[in-house]
Amino acid sequence: MADQLPEQCCTLPPFTSDYTPTGSYFTIPVPDTKQPDLRVYSAGPTDAKTVIVCVYDIFALHQNTLQGVDHLASTYGCRAVLPDLFRGESWPVENMPPKEGQAVLSAWVQARGNWEAQIRPALVAVVNKVKEEGAEKIGAYGFCFGAKKLVQAQPDNLFGAVALIHPSFFVAADGDAMRVPSLLVPSSGEDQTIMNGFWSRVQAKGGDIAAKSIREDFTDMHHGFAAARSNWADPRMAGRARDCHALMIKFFKATL
Template identity: 50%
Template sequence: MAEQSEVNEQCCTLPPFKSDYVPVGKRFTLQIEGQDDLEVYETGDPDAKQALVAIHDIFGLHSNTLQGADYLAQLRGYRIVIPDFFRGKGWDINDIPPKAGRPALNAWVQEVGSWEKVQPGLIATVENARRLGAASIGAYGFCFGAKKLVQGAHLKLFKCMGFIHPTNFQPEDADNVDVPIALLPSQGEDPKAMDAFYGKIQTKPIADASVRQDFLDVHHGFASARSNWADPKLANRAREAYQVLDAFFQRNL
């Protein structure tokens, strides 16, 4: 699959909300052959048989993203792991909009977040979850992370996948997807692209098990780094998104 790495307009213009949230999970390190060690955030029940692998947005392991994972883990007792594919060097939260312009951000994402760099760590994270007893593994991704999940769909690592305010989805991204999906677009995504992608999903045997719920009253990133849990409306919509994911995973894991 072609490396479609461009980010959308709101991703280039809206900075993440700063937060003093203290995540309740822990961190551990995986060794990846040919790459630097991979730090992974873990939250939820470490003995859970249902595990979720989450892929962050361009800001890496931002506290708002981790707060969402903590919330989702508490809903049903999942074990959730979020590998830090940027090795602690996500995009600078103070450089939005990018001082060097949108092309600089696009180039950075294509370089540090290429599928070739993400794939080994993603496979290692899944293999580690299986070693630790996970019997059923799903995944969800935000923005950049959602794109990585569709790029890796051919590996068949997950029983089901959730895509929350995905970046730069193309209709053909659905071609290799053969497990149930949850699509949660915000106002920041191209509605024609969302319709075309989900339209292709609806032609597949996974159609009845898949779900789409639009969050068009909130901005791109509202459930990850650009979430604001101190704002009642945004916090409520973020919780609703995670509740949609919870119901979806319960049906399909």
């Protein structure tokens, strides 16, 4: 796995937000681990047949990300859930750019986002829970580090389709891992050579994976524009974030 975050990820601070979330929280155990129960934010009807899971960025339960979950649930008419995979922790918003340097931030993300020990068991528990409550179609979207987790999730067949929004830690070979249709949304902050390589490998798979996958570049926007690093008080930024969420809804409707 690539061991560095994009430059914009390490220099652009998150925006503050005074949005008040409209959803609620529940907790679930994570079997076969020593981790505490997992707190999960939920918006939309709990018995919805379609559920979309959000995997956040390093700023965790940021108000922008919660607002996006609420917007997706209400606009799509689905249930959207956001597990707190960092268990109440996040990278401090006041430490951006990181005073310790980019390598320290990347190492922190790698440790907190360890796939086998932390993220995989939590996502499996979330998927099992929503299935118990009636979910029949489950998709997921991930921001930044979260997009990489959805690549790593491919062998577990947890999701019927995934959206990868301004992804971090990607390498071109990640395209070989994709088993379901994917929506790729690069910003100006991603390495275009890697994005192109990833996309060409997805397309080379053929069949529904290639035919139903979509790429739309938001190169007029900085890394993080659809989540914590966007100032949604700015009409242009808010509009482009809504464009991204509308694209996700269209994609999930077509693939789940």
